[in-house]
């Protein structure tokens with residue numbers, strides 16, 4: 001059976017979801033490990049409390065991979081061959097993911113970038129002063145819900161605002177059903193909510209713009225100044241990118257924390273599920289419009305217009321929904337075309353191969 005320390009596994013988030021996948025495969029001589037860092041096609045695998053090793057993927061995995069999701073990502077559980085005493089391991093198998101936080105890769109037509117997998121909580125981090133923007137929170141929430149994990153809004157730098165309580169209640173009012181907390185670097189130790197999320201076996205990821213204080217929180221949770229943080233330019237409150245790679249660390253409370261570089265752009269791919277979760281009420285409203293092609297402008301029997309008029313639906317939220325929905329639809333059309341083209345390439349390759357084989361027989 002698999003050679004791993006059960007205490008390490010449960011501490012690092014291993015559970016029945018992954019365990020059930022082991023039963024269906026032969027796993028002799030392979031070690032269960034979690035990907036804790038990713039650097040240029042190499043993956044750091046942790047396979048015990050104090051054991052980790054850099055690893056590549058097998059040639060077979062490389063060859064068969066079609067999409068980004070076929071490669072390991074930070075947070076993944078994998079089966080690896082770790083030759084004793086060797087500096088380099090090989091990933092043989094990636095366990096199905098319980099959750100996957102991804103965005104469209106900047107500049108690519110349809111490829112996604114995986115930010116973290118097997119995450120329980122997505123900490124959407126925004127500073128309570130100038131960074132706070134409801135439109136951006138709508139985007140981040142869509143993206144976080146889509147991953148299959150639970151979003152939590154963290155309002156950072158509470159020390160810079162005199163109206164923390166008022167702002168929290170406004171944000172709560174606008175984003176029902178999402179936990180919202182304020183914190184600042186002088187009160188990390190006294191806030192109880194961090195302990196609640198950072199229970200052993202639970203994984204959280206920090207996302208948000210550059211300079212909002214993600215790495216400062218991560219360093220506190222790790223208990224050491226491991227990650228570089230940067231001075232924020234006073235003039236515009238914008239930080240420069242300091243965190244360059246994603247990495248998973250064990251926290252002082254036992255749970256796992258992943259820090260990510262700030263995101264300048266958060267583009268959507270097939271985030272339909274996230275859209276439905278974040279704007280389910282609006283999608284339901286639209287389904288009640290009399291005409292299925294209703295433009296919600298002046299049509300008779302439109303369900304959206306009266307809701308906007310009586311204030312139940314905020315115009316700004318309706319605008320955000322339309323913008324995000326348009327982006328998701330557009331990305332899905334493109335992705336669909338890309339998948340078809342990709343499939344055609346594979347078929348072409350296979351048919352050439354089989355023709356060559358057939359020739360050989362004659």
Ligand SMILES: Nc1nc2c(ncn2[C@@H]2O[C@H](COP(=O)(O)OP(=O)(O)O)[C@@H](O)[C@H]2O)c(=O)[nH]1
Pocket residue numbers: 156157158159160183184185186209210211212213214215216217228229230231232239240242243262
């Ligand atoms: N005033 C104040 N500054 C903070 C707080 N947290 C972080 N900062 C500062 O904000 C800057 C950016 O922090 P950093 O953690 O690197 O942000 P990141 O880019 O989101 O990782 C650093 O200069 C931090 O010292 C806070 O609670 N209050």
Ligand SMILES: [Mg+2]
Pocket residue numbers: 214215216228229242243260261262
């Ligand atoms: Mg950082």
Ligand SMILES: [Zn+2]
Pocket residue numbers: 286289290294295296297299301302303304305
């Ligand atoms: Zn309508």
